[in-house]
Amino acid sequence: MTDGFSVSFAKIQKKVNGIDFEYIFEEVWTGNIVNKPPVIIPLSESFFNFAKINFIHTKMKHFIVITFALLTAFVSISAQHVIPTVESFSVGEIGVYAFPNRPLKLYTHRIAQRAENVLLTDAIGGKVLKKSMKPTTADVVLLYDANCETEAYGIKISRKGIKITASTHNGFVYALQTLRQLRNADDTYNFCTIVDRPRLKYRSFMIDSGRQYHKISTIKRLINICSALKMNYFHWHLTEGQGWRVEIKQYPRLTSVGSSVANGAEQQGFYSQDEIRDVVKFAADRGVTVIPEIDIPGHFEAALKAYPQLGCQNDSVTIPESGLTDQVMCAGKASSWKFVTEVLDEVCNLFPSPYIHLGGDEASKKRWKICPDCQQKIVENHLADENELQLWLSAQMANYLMKKGRTVVFWEDILHTEGVSLPDNIYIQWWNYLRGKETGLKAAMRAGRPVIASTNLHCYLNFPETPWKGYAKNRTFSLQDAYLNNAADKAAADFPDTVVGMETCLWTDYNLIEEQLDERLFPRIYAIAEQMWSRGKRLEFNDFQKLIPSGIFILK
Ligand SMILES: [Zn+2]
Missing domain, CATH: 3.20.20.80 (Glycosidases)
Structure with a gap:
């Protein structure tokens, strides 16, 4: 905790169609976090890294409303929304990112420029972004990371925005192809961290x-x-x-x-x-x-x-x-x-x-x-x-x-x-x-x-x-x-x-x-x-x- 305010979310377990589910009731935020129904996570998802789910929010700046919604509207957070599936998918803070209603900024490393030209617009639902020279203040960041293997990439979606890392053109292409699949129908993105690389060269x-x-x-x-x-x-x-x-x-x-x-x-x-x-x-x-x-x-x-x-x-x-x-x-x-x-x-x-x-x-x-x-x-x-x-x-x-x-x-x-x-x-x-x-x-x-x-x-x-x-x-x-x-x-x-x-x-x-x-x-x-x-x-x-x-x- 960094600002002295936190809350644990309510959890219940229920059997649906023979499968154990855990419901985590998510807050409804004002500002740049849109209303979302509760999150539903099948307990049988063995690859899902529960250890990384952090139910404690430390930077509460808005009021919290615990909400109930229809089961059929529940959203499943899992790596399975991406095909081919990614190597590592984890969720820290639970929430969704929506682009704020103000001019948006984009930082692109020069190695990511071609991939950005071809794929970014589609991956972010046609949003218009203004180029920024500083990754720290941009909403979408395409950042060079020398530690990424040739075709590997990383994606982190948080309340700060969308951060992509890679070291090659192909790495950025794959990151943006994954981002296209992560975009929800309402142009939001579930918070997540992805690390991915290919099996075969x-x-x-x-x-x-x-x-x-x-x-x-x-x-x-x-x-x-x-x-x-x-x-x-x-x-x-x-x-x-x-x-x-x-x-x-x-x-x-x-x-x-x-x-x-x-x-x-x-x-x-x-x-x-x-x-x-x-x-x-x-x-x-x-x-x-x-x-x-x-x-x-x-x-x-x-x-x-x-x-x-x-x-x-x-x-x-x-x-x-x-x-x-x-x-x-x-x-x-x-x-x-x-x-x-x-x-x-x-x-x-x-x-x-x-x-x-x-x-x-x-x-x-x-x-x-x-x-x-x-x-x-x-x-x-x-x-x-x-x-x-x-x-x-x-x-x-x-x-x-x-x-x-x-x-x-x-x-x-x-x-x-x-x-x-x-x-x-x-x-x-x-x-x-x-x-x-x-x-x-x-x-x-x-x-x-x-x-x-x-x-x-x-x-x-x-x-x-x-x-x-x-x-x-x-x-x-x-x-x-x-x-x-x-x-x-x-x-x-x-x-x-x-x-x-x-x-x-x-x-x-x-x-x-x-x-x-x-x-x-x-x-x-x-x-x-x-x-x-x-x-x-x-x-x-x-x-x-x-x-x-x-x-x-x-x-x-
Ligand atoms: Zn001959």
């Missing part, structure tokens, strides 16, 4: 814009979803058999021909280099790095339609309606390697990401077996077979990008053989759990490679919840499956030194159109985001399910 979402073209506005909305769920990478699958979507100046036919090789209404189009630069900046402002994927040597029919000479036989190209053909990029011709390096030069100029994804999945070896150039490469490099030829090609590409300071991500398929030594800058993405279970994970571990876990069960959100088109029952899963049975999540726990990240993928096979994306994403993406981010004690599924917002809280 690589948290990624993938969209397949190769099979289906997506409008830029759709891409930006997906990036907003990533940011809101605290994912730091957006893996943009830009090339497929059904479409080449990234403009490459040195190979204009890739887009003039390759972006319109399929027949669907939403399979036409490509992204100009200006549009891509705009998307990359939009994402970076929101704490998201865009990782491009150029799939080599398979899933390559659209590129071959534009430049048939990149194939082994230089013959006519069939565009698959779905699935694959045996037409892949030739691994033996000098012109193929020239193509690869020139495309990667432009891709690296467009995307500053430390990671470049080069696919490598599901590449048929049928054409390579009868190609003199491919066979010549096998002999020259003392390779055993066509699988080793693909591994050798992958190593060449990784070596090329190593000189540019990039790490290359490949799908697990390149490790179908082990006969070629690999450079260090390769990550392996483990995906085929349905068919291979942990084969990809184990192969990566044998090769000593970091793993991005995106097991198709239960990270592929294109797998619907009920059978649809080519998705039979064994390729469906529910929110509960994703939350409880995700092999990627389990591997991240069991092999933390190997599994550095998780990714959730939204492929657009069978012409999944834009208006169908949300029903694939929600609500299951919340479960995967929780697994990627949350370090707190894992909630029971029923409790987790209650966290899922009824609406989508993503910025438009």
Whole structure:
């Protein structure tokens, strides 16, 4: 006590629907604390830190009215209002903060400026704040704290206002994304203290814009979803058999021909280099790095339609309606390697990401077996077979990008053989759990490679919840499956030194159109985001399910 005046609040306990609740009757303040109904706290909330609840108020400046309100209007104070859940949530003084009715002040450290520009207005309900040079007198403070880890942040909401601490742009982005969720419908905030940081360093979402073209506005909305769920990478699958979507100046036919090789209404189009630069900046402002994927040597029919000479036989190209053909990029011709390096030069100029994804999945070896150039490469490099030829090609590409300071991500398929030594800058993405279970994970571990876990069960959100088109029952899963049975999540726990990240993928096979994306994403993406981010004690599924917002809280 500092000013000699204090009061203990009344408490009663009651059973509601079989659950013990403790009611704490809260004062009604005048001034900048608005009327709130009593606080109700389920006693079963084990992670809730009761020890920190301080029922003694020491600075009473206004009169106190003990109030009773309807049970249905009670407000539950708990960390569970934030998804993904935060690492530490505590309540000292109980109350709510409302912006005072006077000109408001904001202090922003320069490192927080980008995050403030993009996210603060929404997080504080459109309030207008005037910049202040002094954090001590501001109502909202974005303060640099060197003690915060790279992506960590803190939030303290008290009668003084809202104080956010972080040491990086991403830390401030995540703090403001959390603050958006803490805002009550009446623009108030419950007093609380949050300390939060991620479980995994690589948290990624993938969209397949190769099979289906997506409008830029759709891409930006997906990036907003990533940011809101605290994912730091957006893996943009830009090339497929059904479409080449990234403009490459040195190979204009890739887009003039390759972006319109399929027949669907939403399979036409490509992204100009200006549009891509705009998307990359939009994402970076929101704490998201865009990782491009150029799939080599398979899933390559659209590129071959534009430049048939990149194939082994230089013959006519069939565009698959779905699935694959045996037409892949030739691994033996000098012109193929020239193509690869020139495309990667432009891709690296467009995307500053430390990671470049080069696919490598599901590449048929049928054409390579009868190609003199491919066979010549096998002999020259003392390779055993066509699988080793693909591994050798992958190593060449990784070596090329190593000189540019990039790490290359490949799908697990390149490790179908082990006969070629690999450079260090390769990550392996483990995906085929349905068919291979942990084969990809184990192969990566044998090769000593970091793993991005995106097991198709239960990270592929294109797998619907009920059978649809080519998705039979064994390729469906529910929110509960994703939350409880995700092999990627389990591997991240069991092999933390190997599994550095998780990714959730939204492929657009069978012409999944834009208006169908949300029903694939929600609500299951919340479960995967929780697994990627949350370090707190894992909630029971029923409790987790209650966290899922009824609406989508993503910025438009
Ligand atoms: Zn060839």
